[in-house]
Amino acid sequence: MNRKPGWFLAGGLLVALLLAGVVSNFASGSPDGLDATARDGCAVDDAGEITGGTCMAQKEQAHQMADSPLADYGVKGIDNPYLSTGLSGVLGVLITFGIGAGGFWLVRRREHRAA
């Protein structure tokens, strides 16, 4: 039971890359539960803009990182929406894995067992 997790890690990472890079293009574009609740009470037009009523989302402010090269799950400068979403997902997975695995590796418990 002490097999190294190498192959499992590689397989798991591949699955995550496929989900974020390919399957993400088939995800629902509807607002999620929180966003839908935030718009509850407002009239919203086809473009998603609030046109009237009273709701939480009216007070929503712009995101500080709206100009980030990966903002809104797309890559700046890539016009193909499938490629843009998929590439942002692939980069997100790799960055999350890098930061996560690197950070956890740094704080891990180091044991110096004799034998």
Add this chain to the structure above:
Amino acid sequence: MDAQAMHIANGIVNGPVSAVFVIFAVAVLTVCVWKARADLDDRLAPMAGLVAAFIFAVQMLNFQVLPGVSGHLLGGTLAVILVGPWVGALCVSTVLIVQGRLLADGGLTAIGLNITNMAILGTAAGYLLVAGLLRVLPKTPAGIGATAFIASVISVVVASQGFVLEYALGGTTDLSLPAISGTMAGVHVLIGIGEGLIAASTVVTVAKVRPDLVYALRRFRKPVTIEAEAVA
């Protein structure tokens, strides 16, 4: 096309309350790092990175729950089962920080609110439920799958009510709190069922392929079982 913003945006909850939750989140995550060290060895560290990356990927996969309303996995319960509560809370936080910093999802001012709901409340509820359920359910792939499903549904609803609490403290629009609470709970039961199905199929797969990598199967055991194994 995928939904572009999934977490609390800036301005929904006022600045002072958002700041208080940033302090709260930093304090709790500091404790998590401290406690996580006991769990994190050479094998769990890369596994935890994978769990964070997997949660990032699956959070992109919004599924329809009602006409015009979607939902996505939050991941707290899944993380608890695979890497334990302390490391799990840090995995979900890592995802939220990457999304907020790089993908402009979840306001930076609101990062404390989002971490509190999804990484802290959702994971804590998931942990208590998983630990409790594994005392009665068998530690088999089927048992761990049922545990993942039940704990996911409830933990997602708990996380949704975290937002209601934050909105009660610092909401920027005068709206009926019971109505918000009811709407959030209702839609998040449906999202929780979706999350439960994803979490259950994931942990059942891992439990079949590499049961030694499922934290909940190794650690959440009754003392009797450990003694029995020690004797054997």
